[in-house]
Amino acid sequence: MEKYLRTYITLMALAACSFFLAPAALADKATVEIGHTKAPVFTTKEKIVFTLKTDYGNLWKHRAPPNAEVPEDIKEFEAPGQLSWTDSKGKHDLPVQVHLRGNTSQVESQCPFPKMTLSFEKDREGDRVSKGTLFEGLKTVGIGTHCGGKPGSSVRFHRVWGGLSPHREALIYKVQELLSIPGFQAAPANFSYIDSKTGKGPVEPQPSGFVVDRPMPGFFLEDIKTFVKNADGKEIRAADARFKDPDKPYIFTSIVNAQRDARAAGSTIEPIDPKDIIRILLFQALARNYDWELRIFPDDIPDSQGLWNFKVVEADGNWIVFPYDYDLAGWVKSDNSPPELPDLADRRFFKPGDVSQVVAEFKEKRPAIEALVDDLAKEDKSGALSIRGQISSFYTALDRKFR
Known part of the structure; x- marks a missing residue:
């Protein structure tokens, strides 16, 4: 995190001649x-x-x-x-x-x-x-x-x-x-x-x-x-999880039904922000990680689990959704196959303005992402070279799909 802040502050200083992060960046930092x-x-x-x-x-x-x-x-x-x-x-x-x-x-x-x-x-x-x-x-x-x-x-x-x-x-x-x-x-x-x-x-x-x-x-x-513990929250599990722990609430069915799911368990939460999910989906494509499942709409992947290599934590009236476990990702395996970008065409949830905003964020942060890869190159040149290539092909595909 400290490495990222130094890089980000440097970029902001060059652009705005300021030693302080913009308010929006501070909000992002607090959220993450x-x-x-x-x-x-x-x-x-x-x-x-x-x-x-x-x-x-x-x-x-x-x-x-x-x-x-x-x-x-x-x-x-x-x-x-x-x-x-x-x-x-x-x-x-x-x-x-x-x-x-x-x-x-x-x-x-x-x-x-x-x-x-x-x-x-x-x-x-x-x-x-x-x-x-x-x-x-x-x-x-x-x-x-x-x-x-x-x-x-x-x-x-x-x-x-x-x-x-x-x-x-x-x-x-x-x-x-x-x-x-x-x-x-x-x-x-x-x-x-x-x-x-x-x-x-x-x-x-x-x-x-x-x-x-x-x-x-x-x-x-x-x-x-x-x-x-640090979020002062509780973990939420998928209602259709294969194996259940009696001490955990198993109520998640889908992203769009999150509020309904929470109400059924006696909680009140804010709607999940579509931009948060768009970021996650593009991030998974960037890293070439496909070992996951996240049910967004109720009729998605009905025969599988609603959550796989994803966590949901309820904290302060929100459901925090995030991925983990990347040992099978293309970045790790040096898999240079073309990226599989997510389908964000369903406007019931994915609004064009939200998609455009997140795509712009990804483009803005490309230099900082590549700086992190350059650090890896100091010990793993072949891995960093493969990841650089995967980043390049991701952004090429991003430009073509989301002009």
């Missing part, structure tokens, strides 16, 4: 930061290698089955571990509990080294052990891992291995924030992993077999519990 923690890990510029020590063999035995009800012994399993690092404040060793997360990515053939969530316990005085550190105020934080250390990709979904995917995916979260779309904060980092049983780097199961004996790229990611 809803739910954001102030934990320094998401803003620090220090180059840090974090070390996570736990029993990886036991942890990986508790992978959740994909697209199925998760057994309680797996759902509740956490492996004790330790997160260590050295920064300008000194050396830190925090006790943590480690839990696997993800759906199909927990399958060994997809991600031999799956995504994780870290939980910070409380000390004897009742304070969170993360107090006074980069993780100040956090109870939990996600880790996006390298998925698989062996060069190449997974079968079927072609998840990228070899350490190339995490920082590319973290970039997409940064661009999401830049485009004034609410969501999770992400912070690229590097991780060393030590198996507590052997004292050495863990060995990934087949089909990888990679020995993780060197620092690997990854990223920290805000999670939904943190977002909901």
Whole structure:
């Protein structure tokens, strides 16, 4: 976020000879930061290698089955571990509990080294052990891992291995924030992993077999519990979700029926702004991410879930809708196929003026997006080159479709 603000302020200064953001930009900034923690890990510029020590063999035995009800012994399993690092404040060793997360990515053939969530316990005085550190105020934080250390990709979904995917995916979260779309904060980092049983780097199961004996790229990611807490809200789930948690309200049916859905659950909310949805749809096309579902009209995709890789949070009389999870995006996989722009012709919801306004925003922010990609090029030239090409073809298609 700090990087974006420096870039944006510079552009504004050149255009208006002012050191202050315009009122509209300030409003966008306030909106996009809803739910954001102030934990320094998401803003620090220090180059840090974090070390996570736990029993990886036991942890990986508790992978959740994909697209199925998760057994309680797996759902509740956490492996004790330790997160260590050295920064300008000194050396830190925090006790943590480690839990696997993800759906199909927990399958060994997809991600031999799956995504994780870290939980910070409380000390004897009742304070969170993360107090006074980069993780100040956090109870939990996600880790996006390298998925698989062996060069190449997974079968079927072609998840990228070899350490190339995490920082590319973290970039997409940064661009999401830049485009004034609410969501999770992400912070690229590097991780060393030590198996507590052997004292050495863990060995990934087949089909990888990679020995993780060197620092690997990854990223920290805000999670939904943190977002909901900081937004002072509650998570809303799709009414037709395949598996339900009795503690969560499952009432979402579609974007246009959001007010009706909320009333049925005893809430009153403002209509969802079509411009917010237009931004999301264009952003997904920009990143070449098609692993999602969002029911906008009641008769859309009736045989599938209303929400997939989307979150809805009710806060302050609004439903905040935002996407997440980009490990299958074209930016990550270097997929240079033509972009699939959304169909925004239905004027029941998508007004021409709203579409024009959002398209103009995307064009205005192109230089800042490309500046973020240039930062990635310092460590991943081939990935940045592919993303640059995808950005170019997106804007060409945007000009043709929305003149």
